[in-house]
Amino acid sequence: MLIPREFFARPSVEVAPDLLGCVLEHETPDGLVAVELTEVEAYAGRSDPASHAYRGKTRRNAVMFGPPGHAYVYFTYGMHFCVNMVCLGEEGSASAVLLRAGAIIAGEDLARARRTRGPIPEGPIPEGPIPEGRARIASRDLARGPARLCQALAIDRSLDGADVCVAGSALRMRSGAGNPARSATIVTGPRVGVSSAAEIPWRFWYEGDPTVSVYRPHAPRRPKPVTP
DNA sequence: ATGAAGATTGCCT
DNA sequence: GGCAATCTTCATG
Numbered sequence: 001m002l003i004p005r006e007f008f009a010r011p012s013v014e015v016a017p018d019l020l021g022c023v024l025e026h027e028t029p030d031g032l033v034a035v036e037l038t039e040v041e042a043y044a045g046r047s048d049p050a051s052h053a054y055r056g057k058t059r060r061n062a063v064m065f066g067p068p069g070h071a072y073v074y075f076t077y078g079m080h081f082c083v084n085m086v087c088l089g090e091e092g093s094a095s096a097v098l099l100r101a102g103a104i105i106a107g108e109d110l111a112r113a114r115r116t117r118g119p120i121p122e123g124p125i126p127e128g129p130i131p132e133g134r135a136r137i138a139s140r141d142l143a144r145g146p147a148r149l150c151q152a153l154a155i156d157r158s159l160d161g162a163d164v165c166v167a168g169s170a171l172r173m174r175s176g177a178g179n180p181a182r183s184a185t186i187v188t189g190p191r192v193g194v195s196s197a198a199e200i201p202w203r204f205w206y207e208g209d210p211t212v213s214v215y216r217p218h219a220p221r222r223p224k225p226v227t228p
Numbered sequence: 229a230t231g232a233a234g235a236t237t238g239c240c241t
Numbered sequence: 242g243g244c245a246a247t248c249t250t251c252a253t254g
Contacts, residue, residue: 041235050235060250077236078247084235098235147236193235221233221244230254240243 003173005165008068012087012095016042017186017204019085019097021176023105026153028170033107033114033153035143036176037099039205039212041191043084045094049196053094064094069165072096073150073157080147083155085164085173100192100203102143103211104152111142111152140210193218 003022008015017040025034043051045064052061052074063072064086072084084096104111112120121136143149150156155171164173185207190198195218205212 043235052235055251058251074235075249076234078234078249080236080247082235100235145236191235195234216236218235230252232250232252234248234250237246239245 001175002167003069003165003175005067005069008085008165009088011089011093012042012044012097013202015085015087016040016097016202017188019099019173020186020204020206023174023176024099024102024153024164024171025106025174026155026159026171028154030154031107031110033111034105035102035149035153036105037102038209039101039203041098041100041204042202043096043098044089044202045096047093048095050191050194050198050200051094051096053096057094061094063161064096065092066161069163071155071159071162071164071171073155073160073162075157076147081150081156082146083150083153083159098146099149100146101205101211101213102149103209104139104142108139108142112137114154115142115148115151144211145213189215190217192216195220 019037019040023034023036045051045053053064057065063070068086068088070086072086073081075081084098087095089095115137143152159171162171163169164171186204187207188201189203190201191203192215
């Protein structure tokens, strides 16, 4: 069933672990793709140096300052989209939960087509680590990472602000089927790739789940070489 | 106006 | 493990 808006009307640190196991669906003319969430990160907003909302409201992050239960989609690194669920802590706190990874539970073929450049190679899905690109992408890697998740679900800037709490919305969040194998083992750790407040354990994931992304500490890019 | 950094990913050695 | 791709956003002059 659809997640009620009150679910999101709490601090993001409380919402984040509860989102694990929930299912994000996106229905387009091409079909439906659904992802069961296995990894998320909480961002506290105005009080969180790692949050896009830390320095106040801008055009990009405006949705985070709005009502809970909406999607905050942003574009980064010149090529990737990431999606958050807007929550509500203190008034105007602009808190949100970044959806980092999940398992495809519907529309896997469509998700793979979106994640593959060119025609999809034939043959069985390989086991273990495999290269991306021309190779057939393993199921576990289809939404393993925030930008991959968006690519598999075809989430882009046009969905920034989308309400995920109304039936009939192309993008919606529903409660999971209740996978007993996963329900017991939620673990936490530091958030991935953040340059400040890196020690705060606001990343939540299912321990041992193969669809959880690999942890990487923040790595600043080397400066562009000067041209004399 | 300009430039640096970015809640990342995939390919290369 | 290193690094290029690619462009928007934000801070500064």
